[in-house]
Amino acid sequence: MGPSEEEKENSVILISDDEADNTLGNSVLIVDPLVKIALEEKKCEEIVDEECELVVTFCKQANVMPHARYDCTIHSFERMECETCSPLGKNADFCNQCYCYICDKLASECQNWTTSSLCHCNAHNKSKFWKDQRDFALAGVLVMFNFELADIDADLRHGGNLLVRFIQELSVEYNKYLIGERIPPREHECFCVPKLPPGQCNTCRSRNVEVVYKYCGVFALVTRFLNQAEREKPKAAAVMLLGAAREITLHKDPALSWQNLDHTASLKLAVPSLLQRITTQLQKMLVLCDFPKSLYEKFINFFQSITLPCHCFAFSNSLNVVPWDHVLLTTVLKGQNTTGQRTQKGRKTFLWEMLPVIEARVEKLVEKMHYKEVVRYLRAVKCNDTKGLRDLRDKIPFYLCKTGDFLDATHSLLFPINSLACCTACRLTPLQFEIYLKIFKTGSVPAGKDIQDSGLWTTAGSPMKDCVLIKQAFKLLYSNLSLYRNPKCWGSFIMVMGSSHFLEMNGRLHPLTVKEPPIAFQQGVLTASDGLFQELKAKVNVSFPPGIFSQLHQEACLILVVQAVQQMVVCELPYLTSFLEIFLAFGWPYFIFSQNNFWALRLLLNHLSYDEHTLHGVVNLVLRDLNCQKATMLKLWQNLGPQYVGEFVCLFLTCRNRILQSIGVFTLDIITENLHVCPWAKHLCNFFHNAGLMHLPLGATTLHQLSKFIDTIEKL
Structure with a gap:
């Protein structure tokens, strides 16, 4: 059945994109108008072209579609490889739909259609010469990257435009550098005949004129361009960085001898400095940016094609960055290869990468929260920057905490990855020590990417048992002498052990009041733990004696901490800078609440x-701390109220040792001197009366000071 009138009007012309030799390169298929007449005579008869295996049921006179000049069916075309002098045959003729192969414009708009030495009318797609001309015309400066035209998008073209402008500006600045600065010679003795006074001999003067070549202007221009590149989108930035690298490596130092210039003025110092910045940025981009594989390879191939001068040989392999789908890398990330090495055809290969590449991989994996992969990668990868890699590996325990594997995290803190390095615990700060204890105690971790990020905390796993936590905490303290001697670390330790396993989302602990256990239990723990700390210092995998943690485990933990603090003070007293933090940790504040474990204190x-010697040293430290931190202590007591302050003062006043009583007396003196900020002082007197403090054998001096304080308050 023939087509309807509507179908005839809406018929579509098919355009062939087959450029095989047997099509003669035709880009448009035009049906002979004579076929239309035959069809009009026999509308119901099918026309079959057996050679083309094409069945024509209807056709109409075709409209000539836009086509390349060499495909024009109206004007004949002659082909040659690279004729540019003059038009061949009738190649200069064109119809109104002929396009220039080079310019991609209508032939009538091509300005070089018949221009001598260009002759775009002779261009065709079977010539390598003309193809290269077309690529350069369409790609511009990007042609040197060997991009396919399909690869070039708006970002690449934008980067290319900026690069062209930069190259022009750089050429001007580089020519200024090559001219140099002529510096007049210094006056010196003349040895010519006749001998003239210094500075008056033109021969000597011309012989000693010095030309200094300062690269500062070029360095500043390139630096500005690199700054601009780092603000652009990845594809544009990559083109700009690679183009800049190519241009500066072509620069030559015209000086015949070494000139004592700084790193921006000396070409041989400035170019490596700029190249270091360029390659570092490109390394990160190759890892972080999801470039298509073909583009990724062309960026690397372009850099490898740059001929580096001798002062830049160190950058020869800078961009040999393995892609994410590299066999060795993928097996490491999946946990199938824990060593980062493999043997292929009898040859060992290692997962070795430069530090910027490692940093970028870690950044991307952390961004995706692939913490297990980060740990596997950092443990396996090797790098020539041992310190930089060590700093990254110090974060492995935190990444393990993110996965909820707290035992492996403590193992990573205490034991180095290889025998030549020291453990991460050696480099822990007091704040990091406290955060790790909070993580192990509560099973929660900071939600951020770094252990010290402020903000929310999230649950990652089950909290450690107290008996495990206290052992790991002791091991950490014994592995780091600066932590061991830091009272803040011991204060954090006491505070965490005196807290519950619950942690608020903002990272605040909940204090826990632990009742004083029987004296027999206290003595039992102290006796059973004899020699325990020495074994922990030796990193022996010790076990607590049976019965210590079978009951009253919170109490046992506090007793062990007290014993460890006492041993630390005896050994490290000369190195201690304060002690008040330790005392306050036994009754630490929590907003308007306060819980105390003063029995442990x-x-x-x-x-x-x-x-006696140790006690004198501790008391002197505490008195000095109280004196230096009066404002802080008054604010703290204002928040805690008279109940806490009363218990704190009574604890020291009721000590049998007169030296310890001086801490309580000094506290009363501070309150007396600052009654205007202590409105709760009257309540404190009531607390002392109710406690019967005046009837205890406190000693004449202490009792006198207490009476004086109460009288002062009651007279108000």
Whole structure:
């Protein structure tokens, strides 16, 4: 059945894109108008072209579609490889739909259609010469990257335009550099005949004129361009950086001898400095930016095609960055290869990467929250920058905490990846130590990418048992002498062990009041733990004696901490800078609440009392801290109220040792001197009366000071 009138009007002309030799390169298929007449006579008869295997049921006179000049069916075309002098045959003729192969414009608009030495009318797609001309015309400066035309998008073209402008500006600045600066010679003795006074001999003067070549102007221009490139989109930035690298490596130093110039003025110092910045940025981009594979390879191939001068040989392999789908890298990330090496055809290969590449891979994996892959990669990869790699590996315990594997995290803190390095615990700061203890105690981790990021905390796993936590905490302290001697670390330790396993989303702990256990239990823990700390210092995998943590495990933890603090003070007293943090940790504040475990503090004071020299040193430290931090302590007491302050003061006033009582007396003196900020002082007097403090054998001096304080408050 023939087509309807509507179908005839809407008929479509098919354009062939087949450029095989047997099509003669035709880009448009035009049906002979004579076929239309035959069809009009026999509308119901099908026309079959057996050679083309094409069945024609209807046709109409075709409209001539836009086509390349060499495909024109109206005007004949002659082909040659690279004729540019004059038009061949009738190649200069064109119809109104002929396009220039080079310019991609209508032939009537091509300005070089018949221009001698250009002759775009002779261009065709079977010539390598003309193809290269077309690529350069369409791609511009991007042609040197060997991009396919299909690869060139708006970003690449934008980068190419900026690069062209930069190359023009750089040429001007580089020519200025080549001229140099002529510096007049210094006056010197003349040895010519006749001998003239210094500075008056023209021969000597011309012989000693010095030309200095300063690269500062070029360096500043390139630096501005690199700054601009780093603000552009990845594809544009890559083109700009690579183009800049190619241009500066072509620069030559015209000086015949070494000139004592700084790193921006000396070409041989400035170019490596600029190239270092360029390659570092490109390394990160190759890892972080999802470039298509073909583009990725062309960026690398372009850099490898740059001929580096001798002062830049160190950058020869700078962009040999393995892609994410590299066999060795993928097996490491999946956990199938833990060593980062493999043997292929009897040859060992290692996962070795430059530090910027490693940093970029870690950044991308962390961004995707692939923490297990980060750990596997950092443990396996090798780098010539050992310090930089060590700093990255120091974050492995935190990444393990993110996965909820707290035991492996403590192992990574305490044991180095290889025997030549020291452990991460050696480099922990007091704040990091506290955060790790909070993580292990509560099973929660900071939600950010770094262990010290402020903000929300999230649950990652089950909290450590107290008996495991306290052992790991002791090992960390014993592995880092600066932590061991830091009272803030011990204060954090006491505070965490005196807290519950619950942690608020903002990272605040909940204090826990632990009742004082029987004296027999306290003595039992102290006796059973004899020699335990020495074994922990030796990193022996010790086990607590049976029965210590079978009951009252919170109490046992505090007793062990008290014993460890006492041993630390005896050994490290000369190195301690304060001690107040430790005392306050036994009754630490939590907003308007305060919980205290003063029985454990009293136990510590009793232990310290056995050594008079140690006790004097501790008390002097505490008195100095109180004196230096009066404002802080007054604000703290204002928040905690008279109940806490009363218990704190009573603890020291009721000590049998007169030296310890001086801490309580000094606290009363601070309150007396600052009654205007202590409105709760009257309540404190009531607390002392209710506690019967005036009827205890406190000693004449202490009792006198207490009476004086109460009288002062009651007279108000």
